Structure formats: structure tokens, C-alpha cells
Amino acid sequence: MRITIVAVGKLKEKFWTAACDEYLKRLRPYTKVTVAEIPDVDPARAGGIEAAREREGEGILAAVPESARAILMAIEGKQRSSVDFSQHLDDLALCGESDLAFIIGGSDGVSDAVRARADETFSFGPITLPHNLARVVLLEQIYRAFKISRGEPYHK
Structure with a gap:
């Protein structure tokens, strides 16, 4: 499986970069x-x-x-639990979806064109996260999903 994280914004603080x-x-x-x-x-x-969203959207696409x-x-x-997310990634792989792109928009959201390109949407819940933190959480959940899928210790 190949995964691309497409994220609006640069990680400026060293602690975000280190975590990612x-x-x-x-x-x-x-x-x-x-x-x-x-x-x-x-x-x-x-x-x-709207104009900013459109320009960011062009870069995302x-x-x-x-x-x-x-x-x-x-x-x-x-919304999915960590176990459900792991199962979903496994199901996608079994269906031949070996190339995934997760999109994290900017602080004002994403353009309609980006929404139209999305095959599905995924949420960490009804909370708002700064996009830097969302990137860290997404990477952690992807890592957790692989550990769960292989029955390896990490997920508790």
C-alpha cells in the first residue's frame, strides 16, 4: 500500500515536525x-x-x-474507531485499493473541487483540530491501524 498525506500548511514548529x-x-x-x-x-x-480555498484546492488536486x-x-x-479504521484499510487493500491519499485542508476548509474528488470522508469526531495536530493524529492512527492489522502490540 502507498499512502500520500496531502496537507495544507507547512509544519513550522519543531515539535510538530518531530512528531510527524x-x-x-x-x-x-x-x-x-x-x-x-x-x-x-x-x-x-x-x-x-473562497478564492484562497480555490487556490489551495488547485495545489491539493x-x-x-x-x-x-x-x-x-x-x-x-x-467516524471510525481505531479498530474499524484498521479493518477499513484492510478492506480497501483487499479490494485492490493500494494507493490512498488522505487530504487535510487548511483553516478555511477545502474547495468544492476537492470535495468532488474525494472518494470518502473521514473524521476524528466533532472536534476542531489545528491542521498540524490533525496531521500528527492521522499518522498515529495509520500506524496504529497497521499494528492492529498485524496483531502486534501497541494498541490497547
């Missing part, structure tokens, strides 16, 4: 994960929130591999 790097390192034995950072667009400079199943991280998306 740790999970990327832990994931290496299980899957290939790449991260595509899309520059965030200042709405004041872009001509408004360009970064999602054409053959990938696109999974948009959205508050209104389907």
Missing part, C-alpha cells in the same frame, strides 16, 4: 508514506476566503496521485 517524523519512521516497515505540503493562501491576499483513493479529512466525515 517519528510516525513516518515507524511506518516505514509497513508502507510507503509521502507527505505533500501545499502552501496555505492568505485570504486577504487572495481576494477572500495536483498533489493527489491520479490513481489514488482520495480520503478527505472532514468534521462531517465518517
Whole structure:
């Protein structure tokens, strides 16, 4: 399985970078994960929130591999437990979905074009997370999913 994390915004603080790097390192034995950072667009400079979303959306769509199943991280998306998420990834792999792209939008959400490209939506629940933290949580949950799937210790 190949996984691409498409995220709006750059990790600026070292603690976010360190956390992401740790999970990327832990994931290496299980899957290939790449991260595509899309520059965030200042709405004041872009001509408004919608224009900023559109510009970010163009970058997101360009970064999602054409053959990938696109999974948009959205508050209104389907909520899954860690075990259910692991099973879902296994089911996708069994159905031949070996290329996944998780999309984390910017602080003002994503464009309609990005929503249209998404094959499904996934949510960590009805809470709002900063996109930096959402990236760390997503990487951790992907790592946890692989550990669960293989029956290895980590998930409790």
C-alpha cells in the first residue's frame, strides 16, 4: 500500500515536525508514506476566503496521485474507531485499493473541487483540530491501524 498525506500548511514548529517524523519512521516497515505540503493562501491576499480555498484546492488536486483513493479529512466525515479504521484499510487493500491519499485542508476548509474528488470522508469526531495536530493524529492512527492489522502490540 502507498499512502500520500496531502496537507495544507507547512509544519513550522519543531515539535510538530518531530512528531510527524517519528510516525513516518515507524511506518516505514509497513508502507510507503509521502507527505505533500501545499502552501496555505492568505485570504486577504487572495481576494477572500473562497478564492484562497480555490487556490489551495488547485495545489491539493495536483498533489493527489491520479490513481489514488482520495480520503478527505472532514468534521462531517465518517467516524471510525481505531479498530474499524484498521479493518477499513484492510478492506480497501483487499479490494485492490493500494494507493490512498488522505487530504487535510487548511483553516478555511477545502474547495468544492476537492470535495468532488474525494472518494470518502473521514473524521476524528466533532472536534476542531489545528491542521498540524490533525496531521500528527492521522499518522498515529495509520500506524496504529497497521499494528492492529498485524496483531502486534501497541494498541490497547
